[in-house]
Amino acid sequence: MKKIAVLTSGGDSPAMNAAIRAVVRIGIENEVQVFGVHRGFNGLINGEIFEMDRHSVSDIIQRGGTILRTARSEEFRTPEGRQKALNVIKVLKIDGIIVIGGDGSFRGAKELSDLGIPTVGIPGTIDNDLPYTDYTVGFDTALNTAIDAINKIRDTSSSHERVSVIEVMGRNCGDLALFSGIAGGAEQVIVPEKKFTIEDICENIFKGKRNGKLHNIIILAEGVGGAQKLAKSIEEITGIETRATVLGYIQRGGSPSAFDRILASRMGSKAVKVLLEGKTARLIGIKANKIIDIDIKEALDLKSCFNEELYKLSVDLSN
């Protein structure tokens, strides 16, 4: 293995840059040439590929976003698109590819592997929706962004003795809502994995009022959605002023947390080593505090397993 390439694909997440930096520097340390690909799989198709040296990744560990830019590639989903990418890869004599992204990006990596190109994936998404790994790169930063926002909203919520509904990201996975609910000291957490009724929510709000709570903060996962509508219903039923905030894209950016930078650095390093060992179609993860690699298909077939213990803790602590 003499030449490897790295790309970021799909939605970006904080510390993708730290992962790129580790891939480049550990690659070079292992006497491999490292190429960067612009705009995800589109860059493979269009040949937007350039060699990187140690200096190309200086002073990026603290930056949000991805210096390689990212995209969702429609073209790569077609056999023709993939063939074009394959041609480019062969012309440039690239021996292996590291894909930083989520679920969909990993399916792309699998396709490339099926075409004979060794690929390894690093989980870069704030959603933490990949069951094969305890944490994805960017989740911890998004979590800290969320609790910072919750802190700010709690100030104004307490001052006005309001109910506040705060919608955080997470389409199929309630982890960001659940973790930020516990860490933010929220009164309720509404996730796609758990049923809820507007009656339960309102009853809980009344209970909080009776217990002298000044504010009532409800964290809502994007996958459930409808923050504004929920706020309106709550206000109508309880008669208590209720306001909704959708945190939106601020959760995707920002200087990454220490945890994410270290996780991304360890995963980037591991990804290079797994490629060098001659493996393909592997995903890097962290399980039980150890960096692991696992077969892509096996990993993506894993059923998501909602953390019931944490959910119960969130309920017990918020009463």
Next chain:
Amino acid sequence: MKKIAVLTSGGDSPAMNAAIRAVVRIGIENEVQVFGVHRGFNGLINGEIFEMDRHSVSDIIQRGGTILRTARSEEFRTPEGRQKALNVIKVLKIDGIIVIGGDGSFRGAKELSDLGIPTVGIPGTIDNDLPYTDYTVGFDTALNTAIDAINKIRDTSSSHERVSVIEVMGRNCGDLALFSGIAGGAEQVIVPEKKFTIEDICENIFKGKRNGKLHNIIILAEGVGGAQKLAKSIEEITGIETRATVLGYIQRGGSPSAFDRILASRMGSKAVKVLLEGKTARLIGIKANKIIDIDIKEALDLKSCFNEELYKLSVDLSN
């Protein structure tokens, strides 16, 4: 003047607590008893009034929100409500009242003054929409919250080469949008004081693309509104992916900036002194870097004057 009371009213803003702290401590320093009123003018009506000492305002200078809580009082807008408040004030022998809030709260203060109770107002609002003062308490903090959010969104905006529309607060006054646009390095600022067309906006986006800009950040004042709709129009016309974020209530909270804490401390101190001088119906402000006091009616009659020079600077810098 032996007893004064302080209340916060209307929408809260960061550093209201710093203002309360200054009123209490400077009052006591001047041998005046200081009372806190809960929930704005409602607390005057309901007698939710309690004496404060130096210790009651310990460790609040760094906290967002208001320890006195706040509300908009419908009852106080009626003659009956005001009469009730007056009765409570007389029973408690309160000689003067300091009202921390915005426009509407100051009209309440004026009514009290007309009923014979000396009143002074401190401008607490993140909107900076009071022409008699260069800065209101909370504006600088909200501005820093906005640019922090813009920074985060710029990360993901650059990674995806997207247009991002960011809506910040400010109903009648575009200051928060304008200042955060300049400080955040935004490409465009849309404020209620300036007309705009969707064609101008899109033309500007195309210009940015031609000049090699990776992102295009548009700051939209709440008073113009419609962030989601605007994003959709831009995407339709330009064909460039566009996302909207409405910052919402995070702009109201948070630990206040140094600027706001000092401004609030100086204004709180001045408010007490103005009351002690026997004045009434005065508002505290800052003009030309000096703390001033001005007649309420005169202040509220001032026409808002949009800062054309800053707006031009924002255009010149963003090209």
Next chain:
Amino acid sequence: MKKIAVLTSGGDSPAMNAAIRAVVRIGIENEVQVFGVHRGFNGLINGEIFEMDRHSVSDIIQRGGTILRTARSEEFRTPEGRQKALNVIKVLKIDGIIVIGGDGSFRGAKELSDLGIPTVGIPGTIDNDLPYTDYTVGFDTALNTAIDAINKIRDTSSSHERVSVIEVMGRNCGDLALFSGIAGGAEQVIVPEKKFTIEDICENIFKGKRNGKLHNIIILAEGVGGAQKLAKSIEEITGIETRATVLGYIQRGGSPSAFDRILASRMGSKAVKVLLEGKTARLIGIKANKIIDIDIKEALDLKSCFNEELYKLSVDLSN
């Protein structure tokens, strides 16, 4: 078990409050009365003990420090002191005690257990110097404070093309230095677990200069110490301007990170349950991402094991 008490002892750490909150709320959830003890073991001796309810721990999850205050108790190290504490505990009919602190505090907990009082310890220290647990409560926050400081110093270090020596906490354990070195993108990390010579350091600095690095950041663990002296030596040998900063007590405070708040909440909950199971002399920890409990003596006898893999990663990434 009907009555339990909780205290914080030794140096404080961020998220101690989150642990206290969890102990109180999970205790009450399990129909146990929970008492707070002021100023660590001193409070046991002096009877500074008061009952806590759900409301006593409202709005503290986001606060640094400890609402119970903390101290190092000389008196408790004497048999007489411990006897006094025992008397107080018996008078108040307290059935079990949760001690939040580090190494020394756990020895105190062991003594109490030996006297027949069930005790459980929660690791609260920013040093991460307890080998039985992967993480201590407060470490992640201190790490984020350190990388924030490194970011700031890097700005001025690059502008001046200087060498910067930054001393972080950690007396016997280099974890904070090592982790913040990796996360901060430092050029060198100096920890008590690894020998170093001034010659190696300077050679590395010269290498960085040759490779075009604008700055050179060296993280020094408190346990090695001597930041000012080291900076002076480097400047004399290399002729490159060198400045030292000792981060000091800012690392101990601050609003805790999401990671620490969740860790503390889980550990606080577990501590109550371990007491309720009738165990004593146990420490709560996290191993392989699971909350565990372990015998105090066994835990404190574990040899510290330096993370050689991470150290190598820090070297490979920083070249």
Next chain:
Amino acid sequence: MKKIAVLTSGGDSPAMNAAIRAVVRIGIENEVQVFGVHRGFNGLINGEIFEMDRHSVSDIIQRGGTILRTARSEEFRTPEGRQKALNVIKVLKIDGIIVIGGDGSFRGAKELSDLGIPTVGIPGTIDNDLPYTDYTVGFDTALNTAIDAINKIRDTSSSHERVSVIEVMGRNCGDLALFSGIAGGAEQVIVPEKKFTIEDICENIFKGKRNGKLHNIIILAEGVGGAQKLAKSIEEITGIETRATVLGYIQRGGSPSAFDRILASRMGSKAVKVLLEGKTARLIGIKANKIIDIDIKEALDLKSCFNEELYKLSVDLSN
């Protein structure tokens, strides 16, 4: 005026980059070529000068430090050094120079002006030690960094019921200490402009204890210095545990505050315009909330005027 150059000199300060950006973009807007000079006056001497376009200053408004780097130039203090610089300027046909820096850098600008090169200075220093301007670029950011650090130290100070001495920057000017003392809610502020005795300090600490204060925070200006020694004296005299922290170089870096970014943008814009008006030896400042320009010599001859009113406020609020 067809070609202007910009340089940063002396100690760096946050938002120097925002000033550079404004100079470049407003220069180009006015059809002037703008050159960047590396490493302050050294770059003028060595010809480290390069043309900048709009894109060279993209995405720097949020970055600390200075992309032009900075230095103190010994050589420029000699007539030979200045003659070399003059030769370079003439060869490159540069018509005017903007110097961003402090006191010493402005003296350099004056020398250049005396040699016939039009020069304008922008105040970039965190010390706020230039009496001709109400604020210098970087002061507000340093202030916010200081209060953030004070917040963190207060947490641990309260938990341990300690006295904390915090040394902030400011050699001849106590503004950073005074402003951060007020904004940080410190108990005492020690500045070079005001005499103090160790007895007064300790008496004040005892008074705080009597009044039930949990912590006692003393802000010390660098110009007074000796934080560690002072802490030791306090501990010896009062018997209360006392710890010192020297904030150091973290105050120089960091993403600039909104206030500083706007101030720097306005000053950068004004500097270009003043040059274009054909003026020389002028300094840009802000007085009474207006951007002004003033003769260098006149500005540097102004006597510093300590803000007695703010100092009194700090005393009255801290009791």
